[in-house]
Amino acid sequence: MNRRTLLLGGAAGALATVLPAGAEGAPHADPVRTDAEIYGVPTTQPLVSRRADPFISQRVDGKYYFTGSVPEYDRVVLRASTTLAGLTDAAETTIWTRPASGKMGGFVWAPELHRIDGKWYVYFTNSDANDIWHIRPFVLESSLADPMDPAGWSVKGEIALEWDSFALDATTFAHRGKRYLLWAQSEPEIAANSSVYIAEMANPWTLKSKPTRLTTPTRTWEIQGYKVNEGPAVLVRNGRVFVTFSASATDANYCMGLLTADAGANLLDRASWTKSPDPVFVSSDATKRWGPGHNSFTVAEDGKTDVLVYHARDYKQITGDPLYDPNRHARVQKLYWHPDGTPLFGVPVGDGGPIVRLSDRSGFVHRSATGLDVLPAPRDLGATQFRFVAGPDGTETIQSVDQPSLFVTVSGTAVTLTAAGTPVRRIPARGGVTIRTAADPALYLRVAAGAVTTGKSGTVFKLS
Known part of the structure; x- marks a missing residue:
């Protein structure tokens, strides 16, 4: 895991907002930090x-x-x-x-x-x-x-x-x-x-x-x-x-x-x-x-x-x-x-880098059978845990923690989980990060009607 890509947002209590493409805020340098400094425990x-x-x-x-x-x-x-x-x-x-x-x-x-x-x-x-x-x-x-x-x-x-x-x-x-x-x-x-x-x-x-x-x-x-x-x-x-x-x-x-x-x-x-x-x-x-x-x-x-x-x-x-x-x-x-x-407690986690949960003001991103839902208080912790896995070109894929063979995959407006995964980039924003696809810089992950989909504007996700 390239820890330089772990971009933390602002105040923990900040509410998510929706930003138009291009309004990402100035990227800021994040020094190399240990897993414990960022997420509380080593991985x-x-x-x-x-x-x-x-x-x-x-x-x-x-x-x-x-x-x-x-x-x-x-x-x-x-x-x-x-x-x-x-x-x-x-x-x-x-x-x-x-x-x-x-x-x-x-x-x-x-x-x-x-x-x-x-x-x-x-x-x-x-x-x-x-x-x-x-x-x-x-x-x-x-x-x-x-x-x-x-x-x-x-x-x-x-x-x-x-x-x-x-x-x-x-x-x-x-x-x-x-x-x-x-x-x-x-x-x-x-x-x-x-x-x-x-x-x-x-x-x-x-x-x-x-x-x-x-x-x-x-x-x-x-x-x-x-x-x-x-x-x-x-x-x-x-x-x-x-x-x-x-x-x-x-x-x-x-x-x-x-x-x-x-x-x-x-x-x-x-x-x-x-x-x-x-x-x-x-x-x-x-x-x-x-x-x-x-x-x-x-x-x-x-x-x-x-x-x-x-x-x-x-x-x-x-x-x-x-x-x-x-x-x-x-x-x-x-x-x-x-x-x-x-x-x-969740699941006994497998190998990999730091683990995050993604949330906006409506709840936590949750892996479902068909894609990604957003639930106010999910009881299945493992399904809300993800890893950002660094690729050789500086992009990342988003991996499920409790089902590590599955990665977040974008196809048009559909967001599913497959064995391949779509490369993405995290962009620092006030209160968290936006997540855009690497292939199309104008296409972001966003929350709509209780599910994660895509659009020209991106939801700001808090990482915790």
Whole structure:
């Protein structure tokens, strides 16, 4: 992607206008800028290779910290960067390695790094070398200012739970003066591999309350291969507490569900929570991303753009046990929001440059079965996402993100989507850009009667 062609408009709230051909405004120089500076998140795919169950901290003292499961399941690693994009090539440090035998000598899964009361804590899943399925949550602690220093880390201990049973994927969050633990566990007397629980904490390694079961796998999308709810992650926004979780086997069936509670509700009361009936993030054959899940959330360098962090494979068929397939890669993409304040996940995006949504005062440009519509509040995020793909001659084609084999194609007044695509040029205008065809400088994309068509005047599209 030639970033010099990424022409940003004026004030974000400016309304679209229709300009006649030739009234484009003076083009302005746009210096080379990173994806994160322009669109909030990097588009490098993957962000970090062979790191499943990825976790990226919030920015602490100007740095992001990344950790995740290594394919050998034998250690906890960290890397740090001042930017999200910088995590790709950041040096990785091992801060803890499992013992060669005995307790804690088995699997090391799903580490998360948290800053609590001036200390660093890593929550992770571990098992016994002599009984690798004796899976339990553990905590590491460091009093040093720099979590990258291995000398500061020691085992604080195992988190004692209500039942001594298979338990994993612990995460923690603070809300309204209380700290909570979320985790997945196989509860006795329940016919499921794991359900998701919440409890209040007395300190970063000790529970204060009895557990509350928030969700157990019962729906079709939760029981493919295994009956699994696991990998909870928390996001508090818009007066609500959102908890994502992952479901089904860790192959292409792996997907994400969503729980929602009012921010003022009793989070330990199961009745406070509502589970969305359908998964919110699933595999995509079109974008070639399979098994998206075990996510976390962070915020981009702008301090306001929410970022979804997750793993997914770039192939569907797996040889052998999916647990030992090493190619679950860490990925990031922008998290969007519905007008009602609930999260909008879209699809796990494929390879390519920065992603944009095009809008005018009537709504967002939306890929339909036959062309491009404009909808006030589309619920299908993927169908509103596009990439401007640079050609060798300085022109661009507009590619659908959720159907990357399709490109915007102009034939007379008709605007459709085909495998070829029509070369276009973006022209800076007040509030955004106009888009004209390269072959005919007098022919523009414009919105009319709720659809994108063409004309001698062009709609000003805001890029977001």
